[in-house]
Amino acid sequence: QVQLQESGPGLVKPSETLSLTCTVSGYSISSDYYWGWIRQPPGKRLEWIGSFYHSGSPYYNPSLKSRVTISVDTSKNQFSLKLSSVTAADTAVYYCASVTGWNFHHWGQGTLVTVS
Amino acid sequence: DIQMTQSPSSLSASVGDRLTITCRASQSIRSYLNWYQQKPGKAPNLLIHDASRLQSGVPSRFSGSGSGTDFTLTISSLQPEDFATYYCQQSYSSPATFGQGTKLEIK
Numbered sequence: 761q762v763q764l765q766e767s768g769p770g771l772v773k774p775s776e777t778l779s780l781t782c783t784v785s786g787y788s789i790s791s792d793y794y795w796g797w798i799r800q801p802p803g804k805r806l807e808w809i810g811s812f813y814h815s816g817s818p819y820y821n822p823s824l825k826s827r828v829t830i831s832v833d834t835s836k837n838q839f840s841l842k843l844s845s846v847t848a849a850d851t852a853v854y855y856c857a858s859v860t861g862w863n864f865h866h867w868g869q870g871t872l873v874t875v876s
Numbered sequence: 877d878i879q880m881t882q883s884p885s886s887l888s889a890s891v892g893d894r895l896t897i898t899c900r901a902s903q904s905i906r907s908y909l910n911w912y913q914q915k916p917g918k919a920p921n922l923l924i925h926d927a928s929r930l931q932s933g934v935p936s937r938f939s940g941s942g943s944g945t946d947f948t949l950t951i952s953s954l955q956p957e958d959f960a961t962y963y964c965q966q967s968y969s970s971p972a973t974f975g976q977g978t979k980l981e982i983k
Binding site for chain 2: 804806807808821822823857862863867868869870
C-alpha cells in the first residue's frame with residue numbers, strides 16, 4: 761500500500777525558502793506513478809504546485825514556476841519541494857501525492873507551513 | 877487556466893437525503909473531471925475520476941455524471957460519514973485546477 765509522509769519546518773520567515781520532503785513507503789518512486797505537491801491555504805481551495813516522473817523533468821504551475829523547485833532522491837524514495845521568497849500568502853497545508861494522469865490518488869497527511 | 881466553480885458552496889442535509897452538487901468548468905474539459913471528499917484535518921480522498929468512474933472502495937451511493945462543462949456529484953442516501961467538504965478538479969489540462977469546495981453539514 762502506497763503511503764506518503766511530508767516533513768519539514770512548520771514555520772518559515774518571510775523572504776526565506778520553504779523546504780519540505782515527502783517520504784514514500786510501500787512503492788518505489790521509480791515505478792509507474794507520477795508524484796506531486798499540492799497546497800491548501802486556510803479556508804481556500806486546493807492548488808497544484810508541481811509534479812514529476814522519476815525519469816523526466818518536473819513541471820510546475822505557471823503561477824509558482826519562478827519560485828518552485830522539485831527534486832527527487834530515488835535512493836531514499838523521497839522527493840522534495842523548495843519554494844523561495846515566501847510571503848504570508850504561502851501559508852498553507854502542503855500535501856504530497858501520487859499522480860496518474862492528473863488524478864491525485866494517494867495523499868500524505870499534509871503539513872501546515874506558516875510564514876511569519 | 878481552467879476555472880472550476882461549484883454550487884452550492886455549502887449545504888445542510890439530513891441522513892438519508894439524496895443530494896446533488898454541481899461543478900462547472902470555464903471551458904470544455906470533456907469527461908476529465910474528478911471528485912474528492914475531504915474531512916476536517918485530513919487529506920482529500922479521490923472518489924470519482926473521469927466524471928463517472930467510481931474509485932475502488934468507494935460506496936455505490938456516490939455517483940458522478942456530466943461532460944463538457946457541467947458535472948454533478950450525487951449521493952443517493954446520505955450517511956453520517958458523508959458529511960465533509962467535496963471538491964471537483966479538472967484533469968484535462970495543465971495546470972490542474974480545483975473548485976472552491978462544497979461543505980456538506982448535518983441539518
